[in-house]
Amino acid sequence: MPSPPIRIRPGEDGQLIVQLPYAxxxxxxxxxxxxxxxxxxxxxxxxxQGDGTLGxxxxxxxxxxxxxxxxxxxxxxxxxxKPSSVALVSVLADxxxxxxxxxxxxxxxxxxxxxxxxxxxxxxxxxxxxxxxPDINRFLTYLALNEKVSASTQxxxxxxxxxxxxxxxxxxxxxxxxxxxxxxxxxxxxxxxxEEVRAVLAKLTDDKRLMASxxxxxxxxxMECLRLRVQDVDFSRNEILVRDGKGAKDRITMLPESLNxxxxxxxxxxxxxxxxxxxxxWGRVLLPxxxxxxxxxxxxxxxxxxxxxxxxxxxNAQTGExxxxxxxxxxxxxxxxxxxxxxxxxxxxxxxxxxxxxxxxLLEAGYDIRTIQELLxxxxxxxxxxxxxxxxxxxxxxxxxxxxx
Numbered sequence: 001m002p003s004p005p006i007r008i009r010p011g012e013d014g015q016l017i018v019q020l021p022y023a024x025x026x027x028x029x030x031x032x033x034x035x036x037x038x039x040x041x042x043x044x045x046x047x048x049q050g051d052g053t054l055g056x057x058x059x060x061x062x063x064x065x066x067x068x069x070x071x072x073x074x075x076x077x078x079x080x081x082k083p084s085s086v087a088l089v090s091v092l093a094d095x096x097x098x099x100x101x102x103x104x105x106x107x108x109x110x111x112x113x114x115x116x117x118x119x120x121x122x123x124x125x126x127x128x129x130x131x132x133x134p135d136i137n138r139f140l141t142y143l144a145l146n147e148k149v150s151a152s153t154q155x156x157x158x159x160x161x162x163x164x165x166x167x168x169x170x171x172x173x174x175x176x177x178x179x180x181x182x183x184x185x186x187x188x189x190x191x192x193x194x195e196e197v198r199a200v201l202a203k204l205t206d207d208k209r210l211m212a213s214x215x216x217x218x219x220x221x222x223m224e225c226l227r228l229r230v231q232d233v234d235f236s237r238n239e240i241l242v243r244d245g246k247g248a249k250d251r252i253t254m255l256p257e258s259l260n261x262x263x264x265x266x267x268x269x270x271x272x273x274x275x276x277x278x279x280x281x282w283g284r285v286l287l288p289x290x291x292x293x294x295x296x297x298x299x300x301x302x303x304x305x306x307x308x309x310x311x312x313x314x315x316n317a318q319t320g321e322x323x324x325x326x327x328x329x330x331x332x333x334x335x336x337x338x339x340x341x342x343x344x345x346x347x348x349x350x351x352x353x354x355x356x357x358x359x360x361x362l363l364e365a366g367y368d369i370r371t372i373q374e375l376l377x378x379x380x381x382x383x384x385x386x387x388x389x390x391x392x393x394x395x396x397x398x399x400x401x402x403x404x405x
Contacts, residue, residue, distance in 0.1 A: 004319075005065035008057060010072060015046040016053060022316040024286065024325070029060045032110045043317055056117070059092050091128060091168065092117060098167040103248065115160035129169050136161055136173065189356040189386065196345050197357055203339035207308055210259070210266055211332055212339075214240075215354035217256035219376050221246065222333070222351045226326045230267060231303035235260055242377065244288065251377040267307065274305050282313065282322045359387045 004021045011017040020026045035048040099109045122139050143149045165171045224242050232241045238255040277283035284299035292299050306326040313322040340349050362372050373384040
C-alpha cells in the first residue's frame with residue numbers, strides 16, 4: 001500500500017504548514033529547515049515562508065509524493081526563475097546522496113546541507129561549478145567577520161563546502177591561504193569534583209540517574225548512552241560495547257560494578273514493556289544499515305531493543321503503526337540541567353561534563369593515559385592529554401611553594 005503523501009499548505013503569519021507521514025527520515029529532513037516548529041496538538045510542522053522555501057521543501061522530499069496547495073504553486077511560479085531556488089534544489093539532493101553513499105551520520109548530513117545552502121544563498125544561487133577558491137574565501141571571511149562564528153563552526157562550514165566540491169562537483173579546491181579564519185581559543189574542559197558529581201546524581205531519579213551514572217562511570221557520550229542496546233552490555237565481563245561511536249568506531253569500555261545490579265533491574269522493567277508491546281502487535285525497533293532486511297525477525301528480538309526506550313510509543317497518524325525509539329537527548333539534558341541547579345553547582349556543566357570528569361578522575365587515581373585513551377575512544381593520545389591540565393595538582397602533582405610556608 002503506497003504511503004500517504006506529504007501535504008504543504010499556507011498557514012497564518014507567513015508560515016507554511018507541512019503534514020508529514022511519520023518516518024524517522026522525514027523528521028530528520030524537516031529538522032534541516034531553519035525556523036521549523038512541531039505542533040503536537042495539530043500534528044503538523046510549520047516553517048517560515050520565504051523566497052525559495054517551497055523549492056527547498058520539495059528538494060528535501062525529492063521522490064516522495066507531495067501535495068502542494070494550488071495557491072502556493074502560483075506563488076512559487078513567480079520565484080522559480082531565480083537561480084537561488086534552482087541551484088539549491090539540485091545541489092542539495094546530490095549532496096545528500098553523496099553523504100549517504102559514504103555512510104556519514106545523519107547529523108553530519110544535516111549540518112553539511114545547512115552550510116552548503118548558506119554558501120549558495122550567500123552567492124545568490126550562482127552554480128557552484130562556476131565558483132572557485134576566492135568565492136569560498138569570501139564566504140568563510142564573511143562568517144568570521146560579520147557573523148562572528150566560532151572557529152569550530154567556520155571549520156565545519158569549510159568542511160561542508162570542500163565535500164561539495166570534492167564529491168559532488170568533482171573539483172579539488174586549491175590554496176585557501178587568504179581566508180580569514182576565526183582564531184581558535186585554547187579552552188580547558190570543565191570538570192566536576194567527586195562531591196559535585198555525587199550531589200548532581202543525588203538530584204536525579206529513576207532511569208535519568210542511571211543514564212547519568214553510566215556517562216560518568218563509563219565515560220560515555222550522551223548519544224552513546226542513549227543508543228545502547230540490550231546486547232551491548234556484558235554483565236559477566238562488566239563491559240559495555242559502544243557501537244558506531246564518534247568517527248564510526250566501536251570500542252569497549254567498563255561497566256561499573258556498582259551499576260551492574262541497577263542496570264539489570266532496569267532491563268527487567270524494559271523487557272516487560274517490550275513483551276507488552278509484542279502482545280499489542282508492535283515491539284519493533286529500527287536497526288542499522290539493512291539488517292532488518294537481512295534478518296526480518298531481528299527488529300522484534302529482545303537483544304536489539306534499546307536499553308533506554310521512550311516512555312510512550314510513537315504513533316503514525318496515517319498508518320496507525322506504533323513503536324519506540326530511544327529516549328530523546330533533550331529529556332536527559334533538561335533533567336541534568338535541573339539537577340545541577342538544585343545541587344548548587346555553579347560551573348557551566350552539561351551531560352558531556354560527566355565524560356570529562358570520568359577521564360580527569362581516572363588520571364587523578366593514577367591510571368595510565370593510554371588506558372584512558374582506549375576507554376574514551378580517542379584516536380590520538382594528544383586529545384586525551386588535555387585532561388592532564390585540569391588535574392587539581394597539575395600534570396605531575398606539583399605543589400605550590402606557598403603551601404609549604
